Amino acid sequence: MASHLPPKPTPQHSTATAGGMAEAGHARPGGLMRWLLTTNHKEIGSLYLIFSLTMFFIGGIFALVVRAELFQPGLQLVQPEFFNQMTTMHGLIMVFGAIMPAFVGLANWMVPLQIGAPDMALPRLNNFSFWLLPVAFTLLLSTLLMPGGGPNFGWTFYAPLSTTYAPPSTTFFILSLHIAGISSILGAINIIATILNLRAPGMRMMDMPLFVWTWLITAFLLIAVMPVLAGVITMMLMDINFGTSFFNAAGGGDPVLFQHLFWFFGHPEVYIMILPAFGIVSAIIPTFSRKRLFGYASMVYATAAIAILSFLVWAHHMFVVGLPLVAELFFMYTTMLIAVPTGVKVFNWVATMFRGSISFEPPMLFALAFVVQFTVGGFSGLMLAISPADFQYHDTYFVVAHFHYVLVPGALFAILAGAYYWLPKWTGHYPHLRLSQWHFWLSVIGVNLTFFPMHFSGLAGMPRRIPDYALQFADFNVASSLGAFLFGVSQLLFVLVIIKCVRGGEKAPAKAWEGAEDLEWSVPSPAPLHTFETPPDFHPHRQH
Amino acid sequence: MASHDEQTTGREGVRRTVTRTLVVLAGMFAFAFALVPLYDVFCEVTGLNGKTSNSAQMLVHEEVDTSRMVTVQFITRASAGLPWELDVQTRQVRVHPGQSNEVSFTFRNRGDDASEARAVPSVSPSEASVHLRKLSCFCFQEQRLEGGERLEAPLVFQLTRDLPADIKTVTLVYTLYPVQPAQAAVSPRRPIKEGDSA
Numbered sequence: 054m055a056s057h058l059p060p061k062p063t064p065q066h067s068t069a070t071a072g073g074m075a076e077a078g079h080a081r082p083g084g085l086m087r088w089l090l091t092t093n094h095k096e097i098g099s100l101y102l103i104f105s106l107t108m109f110f111i112g113g114i115f116a117l118v119v120r121a122e123l124f125q126p127g128l129q130l131v132q133p134e135f136f137n138q139m140t141t142m143h144g145l146i147m148v149f150g151a152i153m154p155a156f157v158g159l160a161n162w163m164v165p166l167q168i169g170a171p172d173m174a175l176p177r178l179n180n181f182s183f184w185l186l187p188v189a190f191t192l193l194l195s196t197l198l199m200p201g202g203g204p205n206f207g208w209t210f211y212a213p214l215s216t217t218y219a220p221p222s223t224t225f226f227i228l229s230l231h232i233a234g235i236s237s238i239l240g241a242i243n244i245i246a247t248i249l250n251l252r253a254p255g256m257r258m259m260d261m262p263l264f265v266w267t268w269l270i271t272a273f274l275l276i277a278v279m280p281v282l283a284g285v286i287t288m289m290l291m292d293i294n295f296g297t298s299f300f301n302a303a304g305g306g307d308p309v310l311f312q313h314l315f316w317f318f319g320h321p322e323v324y325i326m327i328l329p330a331f332g333i334v335s336a337i338i339p340t341f342s343r344k345r346l347f348g349y350a351s352m353v354y355a356t357a358a359i360a361i362l363s364f365l366v367w368a369h370h371m372f373v374v375g376l377p378l379v380a381e382l383f384f385m386y387t388t389m390l391i392a393v394p395t396g397v398k399v400f401n402w403v404a405t406m407f408r409g410s411i412s413f414e415p416p417m418l419f420a421l422a423f424v425v426q427f428t429v430g431g432f433s434g435l436m437l438a439i440s441p442a443d444f445q446y447h448d449t450y451f452v453v454a455h456f457h458y459v460l461v462p463g464a465l466f467a468i469l470a471g472a473y474y475w476l477p478k479w480t481g482h483y484p485h486l487r488l489s490q491w492h493f494w495l496s497v498i499g500v501n502l503t504f505f506p507m508h509f510s511g512l513a514g515m516p517r518r519i520p521d522y523a524l525q526f527a528d529f530n531v532a533s534s535l536g537a538f539l540f541g542v543s544q545l546l547f548v549l550v551i552i553k554c555v556r557g558g559e560k561a562p563a564k565a566w567e568g569a570e571d572l573e574w575s576v577p578s579p580a581p582l583h584t585f586e587t588p589p590d591f592h593p594h595r596q597h
Numbered sequence: 598m599a600s601h602d603e604q605t606t607g608r609e610g611v612r613r614t615v616t617r618t619l620v621v622l623a624g625m626f627a628f629a630f631a632l633v634p635l636y637d638v639f640c641e642v643t644g645l646n647g648k649t650s651n652s653a654q655m656l657v658h659e660e661v662d663t664s665r666m667v668t669v670q671f672i673t674r675a676s677a678g679l680p681w682e683l684d685v686q687t688r689q690v691r692v693h694p695g696q697s698n699e700v701s702f703t704f705r706n707r708g709d710d711a712s713e714a715r716a717v718p719s720v721s722p723s724e725a726s727v728h729l730r731k732l733s734c735f736c737f738q739e740q741r742l743e744g745g746e747r748l749e750a751p752l753v754f755q756l757t758r759d760l761p762a763d764i765k766t767v768t769l770v771y772t773l774y775p776v777q778p779a780q781a782a783v784s785p786r787r788p789i790k791e792g793d794s795a
Contacts, residue, residue: 174607174611174614175611175615238622241618242614242615242618242619245614245618246610246611246614246615246618249610249614250607250610250611250614251607251611276618276621276622276625277621277625278625279622279625280622280623280625280626280628280629281625281626281628281629283626283629284626284628284629284630285629288630288633299633302717302719302772302774303676303715303717303774303775303776304774305651305717307636307637307640307648310632310633310636313632313636314629314632317632375721375723377643377723377724
């Protein structure tokens with residue numbers, strides 16, 4: 054890449070040095086090499102977060118192309134071919150490039166700080182799993198420029214759309230997904246190894262903050278399902294290039310098998326994108342309610358229950374594929390069962406706030422919006438779980454409204470809440486209050502203006518993934534498109550807040566928020582490069 | 598780490614955790630591939646995906662159930678990119694369970710060159726597929742037709758008496774697929790409808 058590289062420095066294992074002022078003792082490479090070779094969990098965490106923010110904007114631009122085209126019925130801006138590539142790439146980038154790496158970034162930063170560990174258990178692997186991501190997504194984005202265009206079969210890449218009828222670039226898509234998958238798996242191994250082995254002396258499993266718990270369970274989900282995804286795309290690769298017929302009916306295969314395999318991965322995957330969000334919100338709500346989290350143990354068990362149930366519900370994505378009645382009923386009931394542990398969580402958050410001394414700093418605003426809006430998404434999920442009703446809702450904008458409610462004001466708002474919550478720890482400065490509030494309110498209005506009308510256009514019968522639509526959906530789509538642009542533009546405020554916060558602002562003390570209790574608030578703000586080289590004295594403050 | 602002891606125990610633990618997760622990873626990857634034959638076996642036993650047997654089955658000798666009639670419908674579909682036609686002598690027949698029936702299908706190659714294809718069956722409702730026995734079917738093997746050639750091929754089948762009573766209609770779909778994808782490739786990009794301009 055660069056020709057002026059300094060002589061190769063030996064990458065320093067950041068746990069290897071002793072003493073508090075370790076920074077001075079390292080022969081640290083500067084410039085680009087510092088970031089390329091870093092094994093420090095904080096630096097890698099920042100890299101992950103910056104990467105996911107970049108991907109968030111790229112995926113967001115794709116979404117705005119879609120929304121601009123859908124502003125009016127008829128074809129105005131893009132061809133249907135390109136429209137399909139935009140919907141597909143938007144989904145892939147947001148799921149694999151924005152939401153997942155953002156959570157891994159937060160885990161990198163916060164898990165060692167919250168359990169009193171000096172770093173992640175496998176720092177070099179950590180570096181590797183981050184640097185796989187830019188490779189994977191450069192490859193994925195480059196398919197847009199290839200002859201025949203990029204992936205155009207939806208983020209669920211159902212065979213035979215993604216095999217027999219796929220553009221030639223699909224092999225590159227498969228490769229990029231493999232690389233991203235390996236990155237996720239390595240990240241998950243690292244997080245599990247860190248949480249199980251590097252906790253501060255005296256910290257039992259049931260003393261861990263919920264963000265750590267939810268990430269541990271998420272990492273197990275990743276270990277369980279990412280190999281299945283790898284298997285599915287390997288089968289696709291072989292169907293496309295080596296003449297096998299896993300999903301090809303002509304050769305004795307079965308396209309429905311693809312859907313079973315994909316959703317066996319895909320459903321746990323959607324929980325991978327929401328469980329860490331539960332953890333973040335479970336840290337923020339007690340802090341700004343100035344009360345201990347209500348029902349800590351039930352939170353842990355509910356998270357585990359959701360993770361286990363996620364393996365038993367996959368076919369609710371396939372209600373119209375021609376399942377036998379028994380299967381329709383089984384998957385309907387198991388899906389509805391998930392509402393129970395999820396309900397426990399929402400109840401606990403509300404109970405935490407009950408008679409608390411609540412203040413509405415930016416992290417709390419986003420966390421509160423999360424609780425309300427995620428529940429809206431949960432309810433539409435329950436509606437979709439009703440198998441006979443799903444025959445009407447399937448593949449309409451109602452589904453789009455549902456999963457965007459759980460992913461945008463759900464997962465994304467939790468990430469934003471986490472960023473606002475921990476920015477003082479990362480930068481040493483509080484985020485600019487006014488700008489943060491503007492960002493919050495514009496985001497909430499934008500999100501609801503975008504996705505709430507989709508419930509109605511979906512129930513009225515507007516199909517997903519179609520660049521043109523019947524006239525009666527026009528008004529709903531005008532609202533959705535305006536909301537999308539409002540939401541998209543207001544995210545620039547977030548970038549502004551971060552830049553201002555890194556550069557300066559009101560100084561934050563070690564314990565930046567009055568009600569914050571976890572270990573990360575015992576180290577100075579900004580957190581020095583090396584923390585907890587001597588394990589902290591841990592005294593469980595929760596009595597349960 | 599505070600002391601050497603703790604450091605080594607920590608490292609031991611990490612190594613153990615990593616080994617175990619790697620084993621789980623390998624297991625899950627293998628499991629994904631194992632699901633393919635498992636799925637086939639599961640579907641064969643239950644008939645859930647509407648696939649019928651790929652080889653001739655014996656006639657079950659049983660008394661014809663004259664108390665009820667079942668409608669058997671036939672649908673034939675030609676494949677994109679293959680210049681073949683597949684027709685059936687009759688669109689639907691009414692049969693008694695237990696009785697054996699013969700229906701004639703006609704293959705026609707409209708192209709100038711010889712090509713090979715196979716008709717792949719699917720049964721709906723899928724619960725009926727285990728009760729549909731094929732004594733003889735053109736779908737058991739590939740057909741090769743010279744340019745312009747025509748071929749009549751019979752399907753001999755029986756619906757067994759244990760067909761659930763609530764099934765009144767059984768639909769059999771035959772889809773023609775080219776056998777050598779290279780020779781009669783399906784067009785890689787699907788034609789796009791462009792609204793009014795098309």
